[in-house]
Each structure stands twice: as C-alpha cells, then as structure tokens.
Amino acid sequence: xxxxNQQFELIRxxxxxxxxxxVSALKAQGRKIIGLxxxxxxxxxxxxxxxxxxxxxxxxxTHYGPSRGYPELRQAVALKLERDNxxxxxxxxxxxxxxxxxxAFYTAMQSxxxxxxxxxxxxxxxxxxxxxxxxxxGNVIRVPAPAENGFLPTFPDxxxxxxxxxxxxxxxxxxxxxGVYPTREYLQKLQDFAAAHDLWVVSDExxxxxYYGEHPTSAAAFPGAKERTLLIHSLSKTYAMxxxxxxxxxxxxRVIENALKAGQISITxxxxxxxxxxxxxxxxxxxxxxAAEMRVGYARRRDLxxxxxxxxECDKVLVTPPMGAFYFFLDFxxxxxxxxxxxxxxxxxVNVGLVPGAAFGLQGEGFVRxxxxxxxxxxxxxxxxxxxxxxxx
Numbered sequence: 001x002x003x004x005n006q007q008f009e010l011i012r013x014x015x016x017x018x019x020x021x022x023v024s025a026l027k028a029q030g031r032k033i034i035g036l037x038x039x040x041x042x043x044x045x046x047x048x049x050x051x052x053x054x055x056x057x058x059x060x061x062t063h064y065g066p067s068r069g070y071p072e073l074r075q076a077v078a079l080k081l082e083r084d085n086x087x088x089x090x091x092x093x094x095x096x097x098x099x100x101x102x103x104a105f106y107t108a109m110q111s112x113x114x115x116x117x118x119x120x121x122x123x124x125x126x127x128x129x130x131x132x133x134x135x136x137x138g139n140v141i142r143v144p145a146p147a148e149n150g151f152l153p154t155f156p157d158x159x160x161x162x163x164x165x166x167x168x169x170x171x172x173x174x175x176x177x178x179g180v181y182p183t184r185e186y187l188q189k190l191q192d193f194a195a196a197h198d199l200w201v202v203s204d205e206x207x208x209x210x211y212y213g214e215h216p217t218s219a220a221a222f223p224g225a226k227e228r229t230l231l232i233h234s235l236s237k238t239y240a241m242x243x244x245x246x247x248x249x250x251x252x253x254r255v256i257e258n259a260l261k262a263g264q265i266s267i268t269x270x271x272x273x274x275x276x277x278x279x280x281x282x283x284x285x286x287x288x289x290x291a292a293e294m295r296v297g298y299a300r301r302r303d304l305x306x307x308x309x310x311x312x313e314c315d316k317v318l319v320t321p322p323m324g325a326f327y328f329f330l331d332f333x334x335x336x337x338x339x340x341x342x343x344x345x346x347x348x349x350v351n352v353g354l355v356p357g358a359a360f361g362l363q364g365e366g367f368v369r370x371x372x373x374x375x376x377x378x379x380x381x382x383x384x385x386x387x388x389x390x391x392x393x
Contacts, residue, residue: 010134015127015359019343023353034382036370037353039176039326041240043297046290049239052280056273065272067264069097069248073279077233077248080282085208085218087226093253096260097275099267100245101206101234105132106266108230108249109168111258112200113138118166120199122153123361124329126176129204130361133170141166146363147320147331151178152186158193169194172204174216177360177369178329179322181216191225201229206247209238209291211324212299220250227252237326238291239281246270246278298326301372301379308383316390326373329357330386333366335393342368345393350385 019037026033068074074091081087089095098104105128113119115137121129123142130140143153143161153161169190173181182190194201203219220229234247249259263269281287302321305328309319318331332342339356346352346368357367370386372379 007135007137011131012127014131016355019353019355023347026347031351033347033351033353034374034378034385035353036372036374036378036382037355039237039371039373040242041237041294041326041373042375043240043294045240045244046281046287048284048286049241049277049281053273053277056276061272061276063272065269065275067269068260069095069270070272070275070279073097073275073282074248076279076282077250081218081231081250084215085205085221087218087220087231087250089226089250090253094250094256096249096251096256096263097270097278098247098249098263099270101204101232101236101247102128103245103263103267104232104234104247104249105129105202105204107259107262108202108232108251108255109133109136109138110262111251111255112168112202112230114167116165117168118163119168119170120158120161120166121170122151122172122175124151124177124357124364124367125170125172125360126204127359129170129172138168139165142361144363147367151175151180151329151363152182155189155193158190162197166197166199168200168202170202170204171219172207173219174207174211174322174324176207176325177327177355177357177364177367179325179327181211181324184217187217187219188222191219191222191229194228195224199228201225202232203229204232206232206234207237207325208233210295210298210326212302212321213323216324230255235278235281238294239287240294241278241281244274244277246274298372301326301376302328304376304380305370305372305383308380308387312384312387312391314387314391316393317387326371328370328372329364330368330370331366332368332390335366335390337366337393339365339368346386346389350389352382352385354386 078091231250236242357364
C-alpha cells in the first residue's frame with residue numbers, strides 16, 4: 001500500500017469542527033439542538049460591507065489580485081494597527097493579507113519554523129496552535145497555564161519549558177477557550193524573556209476587539225518587540241465575517257518575504273472583492289460602531305450567564321467571568337468526569353452542543369467550552385439546561 005504523510009498521525013481533527021459536524025448531523029435527523037459549541041458570531045456581517053463586496057464583483061474584481069494584498073487594504077490594516085493597537089507597520093513591506101486568521105498563522109509559522117524546533121504553547125489553548133506546529137514538523141512544548149494561575153503560565157514555568165532547541169513562543173490573548181488576557185506588565189516581562197533567549201513571539205490576537213474591561217495590549221506594543229513578534233489578525237470575530245476568510249499577518253519585512261512565498265504557494269491571493277470589502281470594514285466609522293455594538297451584545301450575554309449562575313447556585317459547575325472573547329470555560333471538575341463524557345452526556349440528555357476542555361490541552365480536562373456567539377435565547381436556555389443537568393449528574 002502506498003504510504004501517507006506520517007506526520008498527520010500526530011494530528012487530531014479539530015474537536016470544535018468535529019462537534020459542530022455532529023450537531024449538524026443530529027439536526028438533520030430532526031433533533032432540536034442548542035448549538036453552543038462553535039465560535040461563529042450569530043450577528044450578520046454589516047450590510048454596508050455586503051454592498052461594497054457586491055459592487056466590487058459587479059465592477060469586475062472577480063479575477064486574480066496581488067498576492068501580497070491590495071495596497072488599499074494593506075494601508076487600512078496599517079492604520080487600524082496604529083489606531084487600535086499602538087503599533088506601526090509599513091504597509092508596503094510588513095503586512096500580508098491572508099485567507100483568514102488560520103492562514104495568517106500558517107504563513108507565520110512556515111516563515112520561521114524549522115523541522116525539529118521546539119515551540120512553547122500555553123496549555124490550555126486553541127488546538128490548531130499545537131496541530132500547526134506538528135504539521136510543520138516542529139515539537140510542541142506545553143507550558144501549564146492552570147485555572148489556579150488564572151490560565152496564564154508563571155515565568156518559572158516558562159523557564160522550565162525551555163530546551164536548547166526552543167525557538168518560538170505562541171500565545172493567544174484574549175484566549176480561546178478561557179477568555180483571559182494578561183496585563184501589560186506580564187506581556188512586557190514575556191517579551192523580555194523572549195529577547196533574553198532569542199525567541200520569536202507569534203501572537204494570535206483575533207479576539208482583541210472582544211473585551212469587557214480595558215483594551216488588551218498587543219504583544220508587539222513594546223520597544224524592540226516588533227522585530228521578533230508576528231501578529232495574527234482576522235476580520236472574522238470583530239466584524240462577523242467568518243465565512244469571508246480574510247485576515248492578515250503583520251511582521252518584519254524579512255518574515256513577510258517568507259510568508260509571501262507561503263501564501264503564493266498555498267492560495268495565490270485572497271479574493272479581490274473580499275479584499276475591497278475588508279478595506280472598507282477596517283476603515284468605515286459606521287462599521288466600527290457596528291463592531292462595538294456586537295461587543296455590547298456579547299457583554300450582555302456574558303452578564304446573562306453570570307446572573308443565571310448566581311441564581312441557580314450549582315456547586316457542580318463553577319463559572320469564572322471571561323475577560324474577553326465570547327466563551328465561558330466552565331469548570332465541571334467537581335463531577336469527577338472527563339470533559340468528553342460531560343459533553344457527550346449533555347448533548348445526548350439535554351440537547352446542548354459544547355466542546356470538551358481536554359481538546360485544548362491537559363489543563364483543560366474537567367472543563368467545557370461554551371460559546372456566547374449564539375442568540376440570547378439560546379445562551380439562556382442552553383446554560384440553564386447545562387446547570388440543571390449538572391445538579392442531577
């Protein structure tokens with residue numbers, strides 16, 4: 001039998017996608033499922049963005065575009081990064097338009113990783129971060145970030161994780177699945193650690209506009225950090241544009257030159273009419289207002305879950321308020337069950353779709369991720385069903 005790529009034996013399919021597929025299959029069979037498993041905003045893309053894309057298609061922007069991205073969009077990205085994140089990038093040489101945030105992460109890692117490199121990844125974190133490292137023949141070194149530490153690695157743990165082959169740190173704040181993000185002081189210390197050990201920092205900041213306190217600090221917003229930091233961004237979460245598949249990588253020019261090659265080989269270019277709409281979304285004041293209103297909606301659902309949690313007072317599921325993103329990482333450890341068993345039983349017994357915490361790392365065992373990127377009614381009904389189930393389990 002002809003052999004396959006053995007590296008893929010180390011990689012699991014996305015647990016989030018797998019659960020979404022299972023929920024879709026059950027719905028197709030006639031089951032009424034409340035889907036709280038997927039990080040896909042239930043809000044619609046702002047209608048003015050749709051209009052721009054339609055006009056661009058009608059004007060003939062339906063062929064190949066520049067593989068680096070249209071200058072108009074790269075300029076809009078540069079202005080956005082200055083406006084919102086206090087970081088400055090040259091749109092001509094330090095920004096690459098990508099096919100969503102995952103593709104930005106792919107091109108970033110392709111640009112800097114060599115086979116056998118060790119990559120530090122907090123545990124828990126989004127499964128794709130580790131899987132991408134494995135796919136590119138790197139080694140994942142998981143740095144524990146347990147609930148007891150606020151889901152942030154301690155600096156002694158960062159130090160202990162170092163090996164002679166460590167070259168990269170991957171972080172994701174606000175975090176999927178926990179919703180945490182560190183203080184500016186923590187990030188400064190992390191950048192000092194990276195500089196001391198000559199490490200790249202790959203920072204996935206796709207949830208940076210979804211926050212419930214102070215705006216998160218970008219990992220690149222420190223003196224000297226830009227040359228070793230690669231920023232991953234997407235329009236998916238901020239503007240409810242998940243299906244548009246448009247994001248960007250911001251990094252030093254030498255990184256972008258490698259990333260450009262990875263992009264050309266993997267996708268050629270992002271659809272030109274999508275780029276036109278993305279440039280408008282990043283620049284238009286009305287669209288920024290729509291994004292702010294979405295954040296208010298997520299905050300309302302966050303408060304709704306916290307109110308129900310206080311009201312129902314169940315000591316078998318512990319609820320920590322997320323600082324950002326649109327997830328709750330619910331703590332079911334008092335039940336002494338695996339996170340997979342919890343999710344399967346909740347789906348089978350009360351028809352609510354969730355994602356097991358173990359999918360995000362060893363420190364996620366006993367936890368379950370629940371999204372608030374669903375309607376208020378689904379969030380309330382789903383969470384109440386979850387708590388009632390836990391009381392009887």
